[in-house]
Amino acid sequence: MLLKTISGISHALKKKEFSCVELTKIYLSRIKTLNPALNAFITITEETALNDAHQADQRIALGSATPLTGIPIAHKDMFCTQGIKTSCGSKMLDNFISPYDATVVQKLKEAGAVLLGKTNMDEFSMGSSNEHSFYGPVRNPWNLEAVPGGSSGGSAAVVAARLTLAATGADAGGSIRQPAAFTNVTGLKPTYGRVSRYGMIAFASSFDQGGTLTRSAEDAAMLLNVIAGMDPKDSTSSNQPVPDFTQTLNATLKKVRIGLPKEFFTDPLDPKIADLVLTAAQTLEKMGATLHDLSLPHTPLTIPTYHILSSVECASNLARYDGIRFGHCCEHPKDIDDWYERSRAEGFGLEVKHRILMGTYLSSKEGYEDFYIKAQKVRRLIANDYIETFKKVDLILSPTTPTTAFKIGSKPNRVAMYLSDLLTASANLAGLPSLSIPCGFLDNMPVGLLLTGKPFDEARLLNVAHQYQRNADWHRRLPKEFS
Numbered sequence: 001m002l003l004k005t006i007s008g009i010s011h012a013l014k015k016k017e018f019s020c021v022e023l024t025k026i027y028l029s030r031i032k033t034l035n036p037a038l039n040a041f042i043t044i045t046e047e048t049a050l051n052d053a054h055q056a057d058q059r060i061a062l063g064s065a066t067p068l069t070g071i072p073i074a075h076k077d078m079f080c081t082q083g084i085k086t087s088c089g090s091k092m093l094d095n096f097i098s099p100y101d102a103t104v105v106q107k108l109k110e111a112g113a114v115l116l117g118k119t120n121m122d123e124f125s126m127g128s129s130n131e132h133s134f135y136g137p138v139r140n141p142w143n144l145e146a147v148p149g150g151s152s153g154g155s156a157a158v159v160a161a162r163l164t165l166a167a168t169g170a171d172a173g174g175s176i177r178q179p180a181a182f183t184n185v186t187g188l189k190p191t192y193g194r195v196s197r198y199g200m201i202a203f204a205s206s207f208d209q210g211g212t213l214t215r216s217a218e219d220a221a222m223l224l225n226v227i228a229g230m231d232p233k234d235s236t237s238s239n240q241p242v243p244d245f246t247q248t249l250n251a252t253l254k255k256v257r258i259g260l261p262k263e264f265f266t267d268p269l270d271p272k273i274a275d276l277v278l279t280a281a282q283t284l285e286k287m288g289a290t291l292h293d294l295s296l297p298h299t300p301l302t303i304p305t306y307h308i309l310s311s312v313e314c315a316s317n318l319a320r321y322d323g324i325r326f327g328h329c330c331e332h333p334k335d336i337d338d339w340y341e342r343s344r345a346e347g348f349g350l351e352v353k354h355r356i357l358m359g360t361y362l363s364s365k366e367g368y369e370d371f372y373i374k375a376q377k378v379r380r381l382i383a384n385d386y387i388e389t390f391k392k393v394d395l396i397l398s399p400t401t402p403t404t405a406f407k408i409g410s411k412p413n414r415v416a417m418y419l420s421d422l423l424t425a426s427a428n429l430a431g432l433p434s435l436s437i438p439c440g441f442l443d444n445m446p447v448g449l450l451l452t453g454k455p456f457d458e459a460r461l462l463n464v465a466h467q468y469q470r471n472a473d474w475h476r477r478l479p480k481e482f483s
């Protein structure tokens with residue numbers, strides 16, 4: 001049962017091979033036994049899960065089930081969940097019980113998915129390793145000494161360790177795809193605007209995009225079918241029609257043009273990762289796709305541009321946590337300034353404070369022209385590189401990360417950590433859909449392959465990924481202690 005993907009489980013539930021309650025109990029008991037080693041959940045919602053499962057069984061009996069009815073899922077703890085703690089990995093929101101559901105949460109609830117819990121994450125989605133959580137680091141199921149990536153590291157770890165069938169995540173610079181690559185799961189960041197941000201606790205509003213961590217591209221398509229679409233509550237959500245993403249999974253790869261940008265295959269990329277990714281590209285070539293070398297010349301500017309812009313947005317978004325309107329409140333404030341200062345000093349962790357300070361400076365009179373405006377212009381150049389490139393190819397293929405998962409505590413400084421997003425953040429700068437899938441192992445640690453597509457062309461990414469997964473079994477491999 002634990003080896004099945006969403007479509008397999010959905011089928012079995014409908015054939016009454018087992019009930020949703022039985023399935024949910026199996027996952028809850030796995031969580032109880034195995035989560036302590038991983039620290040991947042902040043909240044386990046046992047009661048909600050069993051209630052959801054009962055309802056799902058009734059729905060199946062009545063014949064009104066959707067493909068996701070009875071499917072166990074987990075939400076990254078930045079999605080607001082009504083009546084359930086939503087901490088965003090921060091002391092600031094440690095006692096926040098959300099009064100409403102995020103649109104993504106609501107849609108999955110309506111489809112009948114079963115909520116097992118809320119996953120651990122880097123505080124306010126800032127980080128690449130999950131070491132910046134108020135609730136302690138998450139561990140990688142492939143090696144408990146290693147990070148699972150971040151900021152959606154909890155979601156990646158619980159999917160990899162089979163503590164849930166699927167999980168939601170959010171990606172502003174790589175936070176779905178980098179942890180997916182580090183843990184051998186499939187991570188999809190849809191096009192900016194494809195999925196509503198309503199009820200997702202904001203880090204950097206022009207970058208944040210909700211998406212999925214799953215065992216396969218097919219599972220990702222099934223989830224995207226439910227969570228995608230225009231939402232009147234999010235003015236940046238798009239009214240582009242939402243196709244049935246499962247319908248095109250088996251389209252032929254003949255004549256699909258895949259671009260390999262040279263800037264994504266150079267230093268500091270581990271050459272052994274490049275070899276594995278190129279081998280996967282050849283597999284796609286054998287299936288009919290054509291490979292094209294190309295250049296995205298502004299790629300080297302990705303990290304500084306991303307950090308300037310996202311820090312400015314973060315400083316603005318996080319200003320609301322003043323201990324009065326939102327967030328942790330200090331004890332016995334002397335006056336209003338003391339109230340703000342101590343509530344924020346106590347509520348935020350170091351990385352978040354660093355970014356708020358940076359963002360405040362970069363958007364100040366001194367920093368605005370030299371940094372913020374310049375970075376906006378570079379963002380346009382990076383997006384233009386992609387627009388030009390997509391006249392010649394249908395999608396772009398690269399490694400997801402320059403290295404495999406690193407040891408907890410091993411990054412010597414902030415800049416070294418930021419380089420983890422070197423290959424993922426440009427898709428956020430350009431607002432493009434991007435998907436990481438497993439493509440091999442290096443010293444027993446998973447390696448990810450990144451596919452980035454034209455705006456709103458998730459269907460093509462999922463199609464190519466699904467065809468690859470029919471021919472390769474990397475995504476089916478399990479970490480030993482969790483199999």
Ligand code: GLN
Binds near residue numbers: 126128150151171203
């Ligand atoms: N790791 C990146 C950062 O720290 C990306 C975070 C994200 O995608 N939310 O900013």
